[in-house]
Amino acid sequence: MASLDTGDGGGHKKGPGVKKAKKLSTRVDMTPMVDLGFLLITFFIFTSTMSSPTTMDLNMPKDTEKKEEETKVKMSGALTIMVGRDNNIFYYEGELTNENASQAFKSSTLTDIRDVIIKKKKEVESRYVTDAACEAKARQEGKNPNDCRQKDFFVLIKPTEEANYKDVIDLLDEMTINKVARYALLEPFDTEKDLINASQGGAPAAAAPAAQ
Amino acid sequence: MPKVNIAKKSTDTDMTPFVDIAFLILSFFIMATKFKPAEAVPIQTPNSVSSQKLPENDAVMISIDKDDKVYFSIMAQKDPQQARDIIKAAAQARNIPVTDAQVAGYFPGDMIGVPFNKLGAFLALPADQKKTYVQEGIPVKDSANNELYYWIAASRSIFAGQPLKYLIKGDNVSKYPAFKAIIDALKKNDEQKYNLVTMPEGAPTGTELWVERNSK
Numbered sequence: 001m002a003s004l005d006t007g008d009g010g011g012h013k014k015g016p017g018v019k020k021a022k023k024l025s026t027r028v029d030m031t032p033m034v035d036l037g038f039l040l041i042t043f044f045i046f047t048s049t050m051s052s053p054t055t056m057d058l059n060m061p062k063d064t065e066k067k068e069e070e071t072k073v074k075m076s077g078a079l080t081i082m083v084g085r086d087n088n089i090f091y092y093e094g095e096l097t098n099e100n101a102s103q104a105f106k107s108s109t110l111t112d113i114r115d116v117i118i119k120k121k122k123e124v125e126s127r128y129v130t131d132a133a134c135e136a137k138a139r140q141e142g143k144n145p146n147d148c149r150q151k152d153f154f155v156l157i158k159p160t161e162e163a164n165y166k167d168v169i170d171l172l173d174e175m176t177i178n179k180v181a182r183y184a185l186l187e188p189f190d191t192e193k194d195l196i197n198a199s200q201g202g203a204p205a206a207a208a209p210a211a212q
Numbered sequence: 213m214p215k216v217n218i219a220k221k222s223t224d225t226d227m228t229p230f231v232d233i234a235f236l237i238l239s240f241f242i243m244a245t246k247f248k249p250a251e252a253v254p255i256q257t258p259n260s261v262s263s264q265k266l267p268e269n270d271a272v273m274i275s276i277d278k279d280d281k282v283y284f285s286i287m288a289q290k291d292p293q294q295a296r297d298i299i300k301a302a303a304q305a306r307n308i309p310v311t312d313a314q315v316a317g318y319f320p321g322d323m324i325g326v327p328f329n330k331l332g333a334f335l336a337l338p339a340d341q342k343k344t345y346v347q348e349g350i351p352v353k354d355s356a357n358n359e360l361y362y363w364i365a366a367s368r369s370i371f372a373g374q375p376l377k378y379l380i381k382g383d384n385v386s387k388y389p390a391f392k393a394i395i396d397a398l399k400k401n402d403e404q405k406y407n408l409v410t411m412p413e414g415a416p417t418g419t420e421l422w423v424e425r426n427s428k
Contacts, residue, residue: 030227037234044241055407056262060395062404163388169258169408176261179420
């Protein structure tokens with residue numbers, strides 16, 4: 001078989017003493033680039049959860065005309081949280097009377113309110129005296145009997161007319177986060193509206209429309 | 213002796229197409245994770261720790277936009293006719309004639325935010341004009357004439373015997389009275405269970421929920 005042999009012979013075409021310039025390859029090694037590319041791809045695949053909306057449950061009680069059907073709340077275990085304008089949060093524990101309004105009525109923020117809820121919950125739980133009937137009922141219904149410890153704890157959420165939807169949802173979410181078993185969405189009383197308006201520096205609630 | 217030369221093949225493969233593909237996929241993922249489907253009315257929902265998925269069927273969604281306007285949409289991807297029936301039933305309850313041809317332009321998920329007296333005209337608009345048409349929202353503030361009540365009543369009658377979920381999707385900056393008006397309309401229909409649409413968020417570190425989720 002004939003084979004073309006070009007491998008030798010030359011070498012001194014330019015004459016003796018002239019060095020042949022070394023040809024550099026124009027090819028770049030792509031491997032590290034590919035490595036990096038795939039590394040980034042895997043990173044994005046793993047970290048991105050295609051963010052889809054979720055839903056949160058809200059159960060409202062049936063409106064009832066009868067007084068005896070209304071849920072009773074022990075004042076010692078009640079925490080009232082009100083939402084005003086511009087993310088202002090106000091709260092008081094127990095009952096608000098004319099006498100204690102100046103001390104009991106406090107202002108807070110969405111970030112601080114969690115500590116208030118936790119503190120109040122702990123306080124109510126510490127006062128718990130073993131209630132066999134409640135625990136037996138919880139076991140029967142397959143619930144955690146420990147929930148009985150907070151059976152007197154009740155959070156009343158009262159958004160005003162100027163409250164942002166987000167703040168209300170954040171408060172409802174706070175109930176889930178802190179595992180508050182019993183809470184309700186209510187309308188604030190006129191006395192509370194006045195106090196909120198006074199702390200927010202707005203006009204008194206007298207001009208507010210009666211939306212009840 | 214004749215010499216047989218075996219052609220020396222380079223072990224070096226051409227990486228260029230490989231790189232092309234890698235970066236193509238990379239750019240796809242970067243973009244796909246950011247893009248959101250364009251909505252007729254943008255609504256920024258609040259975050260919550262809830263992890264339930266949003267249903268696509270057998271649900272009606274009531275949305276509140278940032279200007280407190282209320283919209284009603286029907287989630288019935290499986291059976292668009294159901295959605296059209298609801299519109300007809302709601303309009304009928306208010307003695308407003310809506311023809312089959314007008315309703316045919318409605319697709320599940322579209323938001324309706326017009327009072328009943330403008331419903332016919334709105335439905336008759338061509339699809340591209342519907343998107344640009346500025347809807348004024350369903351009147352809900354007036355408790356004597358809460359039009360949302362009729363929408364819910366119509367949905368209840370069409371979905372009778374089937375499970376129906378009520379989704380409420382509110383914007384971060386919408387005000388509470390709009391939400392209250394929706395709750396009132398639902399309560400008037402004897403509906404007490406709702407689902408609030410939110411974006412997922414992790415439970416804050418150290419809280420009871422966080423402890424529970426991490427102990428499993």
